[in-house]
Amino acid sequence: MLRYLLRRTLYALPIMLGVAFVCFLLVHLAPGDPLVSILPPDASADLQAQLRELYGFNRSLPEQFALWVWRAAQGDLGVSIASNRPVATEVMTAVGNTLRLAVVATFIGFLLGSLFGFVAGYFRNSWVDRLASVFAVMGVSVPHYWLGMVMVIVFSSQLGWLPGTGAGPTGSGDWSWDWAHLQFLVLPALTMSVIPMGIIARTVRALVADILDQEFIVGLRATGLTHAGIFRHMLKNAAPTALAVMGLQLGYLLGGSILIETVFSWPGTGFLLNSAIFQRDLPLLQGTILVLALFFVLLNFLVDILQSLLDPRIART
Amino acid sequence: MNAIALNRSLSSLRFTAGAALLAAAVVAPSVHAQEKVLRIAMTAADIPRTLGQPDQGFEGNRFTGIPIYDSLTQWDLSKEDSASPLIPALAVSWAVDAADKTKWVFKLRPGVKFHDGSAVNAEAVVWNVNKVLDKDALHFDPSQVGVTTSRMPTLRSARKIDDLTVELTTSEPDSFLPINLANLFMASPAHWDSKFKAVPASVTVPADRSKAAWTAFAADPAGSGPFRVTRFVARERLELAANKTYWDAKRVPKIDKVVLLPMPEANARTAALLGGQVDWIEAPAPDAMPQIKQRGYKIYSNAQPHVWPWQLSFVEGSPWLDKRVRQAANQCVDRAGLSQLLGGMMAEPKGTVPPGHPWWGNPKFDMSYNVKSAQALMTQAGFSAAKPVKVKVQISASGSGQMQPLPMNEFMQQSLKQCFFDVQFDVIEWNTLFTNWRKGAKDPSANGANATNVSFAAMDPFFAMVRFVSTKTFPPVSNNWGYYGNAEVDKLVADARTSFEEKSRDAALAKLHAYIVEDAPFVWVAHDVGPRAISAKVKNVVQPKSWFIDIATMTMD
Numbered sequence: 001m002l003r004y005l006l007r008r009t010l011y012a013l014p015i016m017l018g019v020a021f022v023c024f025l026l027v028h029l030a031p032g033d034p035l036v037s038i039l040p041p042d043a044s045a046d047l048q049a050q051l052r053e054l055y056g057f058n059r060s061l062p063e064q065f066a067l068w069v070w071r072a073a074q075g076d077l078g079v080s081i082a083s084n085r086p087v088a089t090e091v092m093t094a095v096g097n098t099l100r101l102a103v104v105a106t107f108i109g110f111l112l113g114s115l116f117g118f119v120a121g122y123f124r125n126s127w128v129d130r131l132a133s134v135f136a137v138m139g140v141s142v143p144h145y146w147l148g149m150v151m152v153i154v155f156s157s158q159l160g161w162l163p164g165t166g167a168g169p170t171g172s173g174d175w176s177w178d179w180a181h182l183q184f185l186v187l188p189a190l191t192m193s194v195i196p197m198g199i200i201a202r203t204v205r206a207l208v209a210d211i212l213d214q215e216f217i218v219g220l221r222a223t224g225l226t227h228a229g230i231f232r233h234m235l236k237n238a239a240p241t242a243l244a245v246m247g248l249q250l251g252y253l254l255g256g257s258i259l260i261e262t263v264f265s266w267p268g269t270g271f272l273l274n275s276a277i278f279q280r281d282l283p284l285l286q287g288t289i290l291v292l293a294l295f296f297v298l299l300n301f302l303v304d305i306l307q308s309l310l311d312p313r314i315a316r317t
Numbered sequence: 318m319n320a321i322a323l324n325r326s327l328s329s330l331r332f333t334a335g336a337a338l339l340a341a342a343v344v345a346p347s348v349h350a351q352e353k354v355l356r357i358a359m360t361a362a363d364i365p366r367t368l369g370q371p372d373q374g375f376e377g378n379r380f381t382g383i384p385i386y387d388s389l390t391q392w393d394l395s396k397e398d399s400a401s402p403l404i405p406a407l408a409v410s411w412a413v414d415a416a417d418k419t420k421w422v423f424k425l426r427p428g429v430k431f432h433d434g435s436a437v438n439a440e441a442v443v444w445n446v447n448k449v450l451d452k453d454a455l456h457f458d459p460s461q462v463g464v465t466t467s468r469m470p471t472l473r474s475a476r477k478i479d480d481l482t483v484e485l486t487t488s489e490p491d492s493f494l495p496i497n498l499a500n501l502f503m504a505s506p507a508h509w510d511s512k513f514k515a516v517p518a519s520v521t522v523p524a525d526r527s528k529a530a531w532t533a534f535a536a537d538p539a540g541s542g543p544f545r546v547t548r549f550v551a552r553e554r555l556e557l558a559a560n561k562t563y564w565d566a567k568r569v570p571k572i573d574k575v576v577l578l579p580m581p582e583a584n585a586r587t588a589a590l591l592g593g594q595v596d597w598i599e600a601p602a603p604d605a606m607p608q609i610k611q612r613g614y615k616i617y618s619n620a621q622p623h624v625w626p627w628q629l630s631f632v633e634g635s636p637w638l639d640k641r642v643r644q645a646a647n648q649c650v651d652r653a654g655l656s657q658l659l660g661g662m663m664a665e666p667k668g669t670v671p672p673g674h675p676w677w678g679n680p681k682f683d684m685s686y687n688v689k690s691a692q693a694l695m696t697q698a699g700f701s702a703a704k705p706v707k708v709k710v711q712i713s714a715s716g717s718g719q720m721q722p723l724p725m726n727e728f729m730q731q732s733l734k735q736c737f738f739d740v741q742f743d744v745i746e747w748n749t750l751f752t753n754w755r756k757g758a759k760d761p762s763a764n765g766a767n768a769t770n771v772s773f774a775a776m777d778p779f780f781a782m783v784r785f786v787s788t789k790t791f792p793p794v795s796n797n798w799g800y801y802g803n804a805e806v807d808k809l810v811a812d813a814r815t816s817f818e819e820k821s822r823d824a825a826l827a828k829l830h831a832y833i834v835e836d837a838p839f840v841w842v843a844h845d846v847g848p849r850a851i852s853a854k855v856k857n858v859v860q861p862k863s864w865f866i867d868i869a870t871m872t873m874d
Contacts, residue, residue: 035463054459082372083363084460084532085551093551149584157591164588165358165580171550265580265589267553274581275362275552280748 008304012297019293020072024065027286035081035280055081068286077287082279087287090272095254095291097172098261098268102253104189109196110246113139116197117204117242122231124209132201139198145259148191152263155187162186165265172267188264192257196249203245207238240307247303251296353873354574355855356595362581364555367546368535369504370449370461374717375774375864376599377464378500380577384557384868386502386540389423389442390495392776394859394867397619400674401863403496407437407503407541411495413817418490425481429564431505432538432545439477444506446475446485455523456509458531469497470779490815492822496777508539543568543869544575554578568869575868587850590614596852596873603660603721609850617860618846620664620671622775625720627710627729627840628785630758630767630799636706637767637799643837645694647684649736650842655728659721664844668834669775669782671844676778678827680834684841691736705739711766716747718772720845726770729842757792758799769798772845774864778826783810786833801838 035051052058056067071078077087113136120132156164168174168181175181211217211234220230254269261270269292276285359365359380361373369386371377383391391406407426414420429437447454449465450473466472471487472494478484487494513530520526536549541564544557555577559570578595580586583602590598591605591612601609601616610616627646629637637643652665667684670676700706712726713719723744730740743764745753753762754771763769773796775781784795787810788802809832813825833839849866851858854874860866 051459051463079528081460083366083551084368084528084535086532090551152585152588152592156594157588160592163594164592165585165594166578166589167553171553173550173553262582263585265578265582265585271362272552278362278581278748 004308005305008301012301015297016294017069019297020069020290021065023286023289023293024068027282027289028061028064072287072290077290078283080276080281080284082275082281082284087283090284091269091288091291093172094267094269094272094288095295097167097266098254098270100175101185101188101192101261101266101268102250104185105192105253106196106246106250108189108193109139109249110200110242112193113197113200114204114242116201118208118235118238120201121205121208121212122234124212129205133205136198136201136205139194139201141198142194144191144194144257145263147194148188148260148263151187151191167266188260188266191264192253192260196246196253199249200242200245204238204242207241208234211237240310243310244303244307247299247306251299254292254295254299352574353572354576355572355597355868355871355873356576356578358578358580358586358589358595358598360581360583360586360599361579363552363579364549364577366460366535367538367549367555368458368461368531369445369502369538369540370465371502372464375776379865381555382502383542383865384544384575385538385542385546386504387429387437387542388500388502389425389498391499392861392863392865394861394863394865395870397859397861399862400622400670401861401865403499406499407442408498413490413492418815418817419487421485421487421494422478423483423485425483426564427481429541430562431503431508431541432560433505433508433511435505435507435539437503437541438480439483440480441503441506442483443475443477445501445503446472448504450474456506456513456527456530458527460531465501468500468777468780469494472497472501490817492814492817493778497779499777503541504534505539505541509534512537543570547574552579563869568867570869571872572868590850590852596855597849599849601848601850603662606660606662606848606850613853614850615853615858616848616850617858618662618848619860619862620844621847621862621864622670622781623718623772623845623847623864624666624669624775624781624839624841625663625718625725625770625772625843625845627768627770627842628798629801629838629840630763631801631838632758632767632799635758635767635799636708639698640836641694641698642700642706643840644682644684645691645698645736646733646738646840647682647837648687648691648694649733649738650684650729650840651686651732652843653686654732655725655843658724658728659843662846662848663720664846666841666844668830668841669839670830675823676781676826676830678829678831678834680831682835682837684834684837688735695737700737702737705734705737707739707741708768709741709743709766710768710770711743711745711750711753711763712770713747713750714744716750716772718774718845719747719770720772720843722770725842729840754796754798755793757797760792768840771798776864778813778829782826782829782833783813786810786829786838799838806832806836 035055056064075088077091079085080087080090116132116135120129123129152164155162163184164187166184168184217230220233258270258274261268262274269288273288276288359376361376365371365373365377365381367381367385371381387407389406389408390403392401393404394401407429408423409426411421411423414422425439431437448456448458449462451457471489471491472485473488474486476484485494509530512533513526515533516526516529520529538546543560543563545560546555547558548556557575559573561569563569580589583600586598587602587605587609589595590609606616629643631638656663656665668680710726713722715722726742733740743766750771754769756762758767773780784790785797786801786806787797788807790797791800792798809829813822813829816822816825856872856874857870
């Protein structure tokens with residue numbers, strides 16, 4: 001197990017470096033001036049050159065990359081060009097907000113997705129299966145930004161039941177898990193949960209259907225095991241894959257949905273990315289993408305460990 | 318009720334205490350309810366910078382510039398029926414040196430204090446000029462340079478004469494300086510010093526200490542404006558409280574607190590308004606206007622000094638080199654139809670500034686919709702329905718100030734077709750279009766386009782006219798994208814820049830404007846009207862013909 005952990009950690013390092021490289025390259029390949037947020041188009045050529053030098057954009061790309069990676073390795077992701085605030089602070093605040101949203105959304109999605117998936121798989125080809133599948137397909141198919149807008153129109157603008165924007169009555173800084181704050185979470189979390197719900201439901205349904213066809217189930221039935229007993233065995237066999245899918249979904253959601261967070265003005269990583277993209281704020285964009293990518297690598301790593309604990313055969317391969 | 322019942326059963330002492338608490342509980346909300354709080358949803362994705370020189374274009378000046386800070390000169394925002402004139406602010410008077418026209422003397426208003434209690438004096442003004450111009454100054458801040466110096470391109474230095482007199486020097490005689498100075502906001506040097514001293518000793522490099530001090534200053538700034546910052550939550554909200562000791566009695570705020578919320582998405586802003594989360598939204602979603610009105614909110618709009626144009630190319634081979642084609646295009650735009658498309662949320666231009674403006678100048682060319690006249694001009698220029706002129710315009714799908722560029726440009730395409738124009742578009746991303754604007758029509762980035770569609774602010778003479786027509790502003794110096802210019806227009810620019818009396822300067826600018834309209838280096842399409850939806854409980858709202866609006870004079874029920 002220890003060897004597996006070490007091997008997995010060693011694999012993660014080049015992945016992280018590769019991620020940093022791709023992220024840097026992509027951001028610099030995009031057209032547009034990185035100083036556009038602080039440099040109006042009527043700034044003189046001298047002023048442009050002066051600011052390019054002050055911000056280090058006059059250096060060669062390899063130089064800029066090496067400097068950025070060196071600083072990032074020490075936890076310094078630079079300073080946002082547009083806001084002048086440290087990128088690390090900006091990103092970690094946003095990650096905290098997105099994490100709150102993503103965990104709740106994933107929980108809802110996992111709960112409903114597993115329920116629909118197990119029921120549909122266990123009662124294959126029945127009306128229950130078809131109904132659960134309809135929900136699952138809808139979850140995957142409905143554009144979530146559209147669903148978000150509909151939610152806002154119905155529950156916020158028309159009925160006035162729930163707030164449609166923001167992350168708390170006085171901002172996300174003083175968040176607490178009371179209704180005054182939670183009501184801001186309801187609509188974005190529900191909207192965000194529909195995709196993981198759909199994906200998990202479809203995955204679990206296929207898994208359950210596959211497991212039910214396996215010989216050991218026939219053997220269990222032959223030994224006279226009850227439905228509940230068979231269900232328990234099925235659950236244990238389906239759990240590693242379902243967990244892996246959930247981990248991946250949490251990873252996707254941690255990236256923050258740019259669209260959902262923009263629709264609900266939720267100050268998470270998606271909102272931050274949107275702002276960084278439109279302001280061409282390269283340090284913020286690079287920093288946010290890097291942190292999110294690293295979170296994704298870390299999450300996969302944790303899921304792998306969890307899977308190997310649930311199924312020791314994985315660690316042995 | 319249960320608490321009251323319980324109190325009744327307690328001893329008299331406890332009853333008294335309980336009653337007092339209950340009374341406090343009842344009174345507290347009523348005191349709280351009396352606090353007038355105005356919540357505003359901005360279009361910006363982040364709170365515009367609060368350290369003195371805001372970013373996010375003029376929305377930044379509108380919400381974190383003018384309310385928090387003062388400048389030497391300011392726009393009079395008290396009227397909605399005429400162009401906002403320039404009036405004194407921290408400076409009570411100013412004059413150019415009779416012998417040396419590059420030197421200006423500004424007399425400062427006595428007794429004005431920053432929010433931290435320190436005095437607004439000549440030293441503070443010099444300090445604020447140096448923050449963006451003196452690279453050797455400890456407090457020099459590169460991040461404020463771009464948004465400041467480009468708006469006052471000729472300002473070079475400042476010198477204290479006495480406590481209330483300061484001398485400003487320009488690189489060349491420039492009568493536009495007092496107008497440009499409305500963009501230089503005065504931050505408190507004493508407050509910045511306190512932030513600088515609080516930077517941890519572990520930060521040793523002076524530039525890093527200065528940067529850290531500015532970051533701390535941005536979170537807790539001090540200007541001298543009618544509102545002071547009380548709470549800053551990065552990217553989420555900025556809370557301002559009334560500065561009851563503001564020097565201008567007419568602008569001492571009646572609203573106790575203003576909360577600014579960044580909400581870049583139009584539908585989110587509209588939902589926040591209709592859901593009662595905010596009292597004011599900038600640029601409501603056009604489709605939601607009827608619903609907003611139906612729910613009792615008021616829509617305010619007024620023609621802004623903003624131009625949504627096609628800026629034309631004058632490089633060799635451009636079809637726009639023929640003045641008849643340029644004028645025909647201007648007469649062929651069905652602006653009334655376009656206004657209808659936009660739900661009335663635009664004003665029809667007659668030039669860069671409207672009739673009645675001090676810089677109007679009565680141009681002889683009338684660009685009103687006149688298809689017959691436009692067709693005649695095109696026929697004279699050698700074009701017809703069978704032989705249309707091909708033009709290519711670089712446009713964006715979105716962007717700050719761009720209104721609704723895709724439907725508007727498609728409308729233009731249809732409208733111009735009847736006058737023998739075959740319009741093609743090169744649709745590119747907004748920031749790229751913005752960057753290309755500076756590179757000019759000869760640059761490969763123009764991609765063969767002979768017109769570009771970048772909207773602009775027309776608040777001051779340089780931004781409104783000079784940068785587009787002077788031969789000194791050809792790319793990459795400034796925004797004369799199309800390389801338009803000649804000796805005659807250069808002389809008009811020079812005359813305006815060296816006319817130091819307000820009336821003679823305006824007269825010179827009027828001549829320049831008339832010349833530009835007649836020569837038509839633009840197709841003028843629309844002026845934005847800056848629509849905003851505000852709750853009916855907000856009173857005394859004056860939406861001037863400006864990019865700005867004065868919150869300080871508003872009241873709330």
